[in-house]
Amino acid sequence: MSTQTAPSMAPGDAARINAGQADVIASHRRGVLWPAGLLAMVCVYLIYAFIAFDVPGLIAKSRLDRGVLLGLDSVAYKVHIEKNLRRDQLEIAVEGERAAVYETPPDWVTIDGADPMTSTVDIDMGSGYRFVIEGSSVTLTGPELYEPLVITSTAEGVEWTGATPDWVLLDPRKVEARPSLFERVQVTSGRILVFRYFWGWEDFWFEFRSPLNGLSAGALWSLAWSDERIEPETSNARFIFDEFWGNPGWQHGDVFKALLETIIMAFLGTVVAAFIGLPLAFLAAANFNPDPVSRFAIRRVFDFVRGVDNLIWSLIFIRAFGLGPLTGVMAIALTDIGTLGKLFSEAIENIDNKQVEGMQSAGAPAVTRYRFGVIPQILPVFISQSLYYLESNTRSATVIGALGAGGIGLKLVETLRTGKDWENTLYIVVLTVIVVVGMDMLSGWLRRRLSN
């Protein structure tokens, strides 16, 4: 049996409840107003930044089409078919390189005669378009052309007749037609140049002229085990590896070496920083160094080396030690002595002092006290933070390298500077990302294992 009595109200209660309610409403209002005000401030700031960085001007000047071409160039390659009327020469080559000239034309090009200069060169562009080179003119036929477009190269310039859709750039000195991203023709005075694009990275495994170019994985495998040597001096497996490693277009060996340099930079830099930072951290910890002057000095040194940043350190070190991984190691180490030293000293200040006192009361000397009383307590922080910085230093090492310390970063900037071999750039980017992600996973895995 339950009796429910209505709660009786004392005279002041209603007023108190009302006051409390007003309080709640006011705090709610503050809770809404605060973020709204902040949001407004951020918006005003962003408008200022929008004007300060001249975003409208930038959009007007930007070349997004370059991005598309660049993206295409990094995942596709082109075969050049060049007819040079002045030098009397017809050449079919991958990326127009001297080292990759076709001796017999590929099956999508038909030449109906012995002398390529006088015969008709019929190029099947693969998507319904046909480019036919005859004498000094090229005839384009295809789905978007209601009548053939004939472009003729003359001694003074270029002439044309026929349909001219908007993908044809007409200029008396140079005519360029590009029906799609994958087919293109350029005509100037004395020269006709046709490009056909193909997906993929050309000659990635072996150079164009290598006897191994174009072989399937199975064929290579059986070749590696066969006794008939391609080169009498070396075994086939060794030959295959050398051909791959020394591929001049892709420089797998050099890229691998550069990648190794970057990893060495990150690894050694972190190790040196951790092992120099640890003893210094004891000097910066209040519970181990009672002298406030030296403690203050060490802490400011930490702040200084950390604040200058490894980029600036690397610039100074390059002057002294030259280009190379050693420079990167020292730049990373110096910066991280500051960061890790600070972190370690905080960990040391937070240790449980009972273990040290216990050992002291049992008569342990100072070294033993540190070894068994302090180290086990800070070891988890030491290892996990070192691993964390190893991971982040892999990224920093790429950047330092790009500014001159060498390694994969420098290699990357080299390919970017030439602005031509975007597929090499993409290759290096992919490798870098794999290394960074791999480092991330490795350090994460190690940290999880150690914390259990």
Added chain:
Amino acid sequence: MTAQTLTRVDQILEHSSGLEKRRRLYSGLFGAIFVALVISGFIAAEEMNSGGFVQGITSFFDYPADIVMETWEAGPAWFGLLWTYFPALIETINMAAVATIFGTVFAMGLSLAATRDLGVHPVLVPIARRTMDVMRAFPELIIALFLIFMLGTTPVPAIIAIAIHTSGALGKLFSEVNENVDRGPLEGMSAAGAGWFKRVRWAVIPQVLPNYTSYMLLRFEINIRASAILGFVGAGGIGSELRKAISWSNGADIMALFALLFLTIMLIDQFSGYLRRRLVGSSFMLAS
């Protein structure tokens, strides 16, 4: 104690000393491999370097000494240089700030999608996580160089590059914060019939906001360095000025730029450290 229990004790002791021996062997082996790696790494690094360690260490102070000497010769006019380069510094700070704002907004969205049990579709969780991994792994420099090629040498490519990296890095940290929220308020809100938006706004945001803010401040600090570095490849700001000064070997200018950069980083470090301590109580640091 019977003889039997004594042999049991002996067995256990023997077993444990065996374990101890094996543990020592493993840590000894691990230590040996580690030392071998370090030594061979140093030898390799010394070989690959164009200048040697020993000759380098003797000339190490030459360059800093040159810079200091030229600064000394410049006299009081040097302080004028600080003022000359101040607009470049402001530009660098603006780059970092805008990138941090955009990065934080994207990171919030991504981290919400990357957290289980917050009411988003479970398919989104792995997608959001992998997206953040990739955004984090791409070095800012690569994205910046690519965008500079398309957009020209202005600060905007650097801002976009830093914002992308920030979204990935902060998104991961934010989602870790989200995983650790107290579920009580969430359950209370859903018991009272609140919708998804109200649950997130009133039960999750108040819990995670202090941590979010402190991570964001830390990131802002890192981003100032990053935007200075990207200036070096032509993105404007103090980095571009530094590059010019270094290639022309203007000691006084180099010193002025170093001083500005150092002072800014230190000031922001102190300020954000103070704010962070107020927000979350303890100081902590994380790398990029």
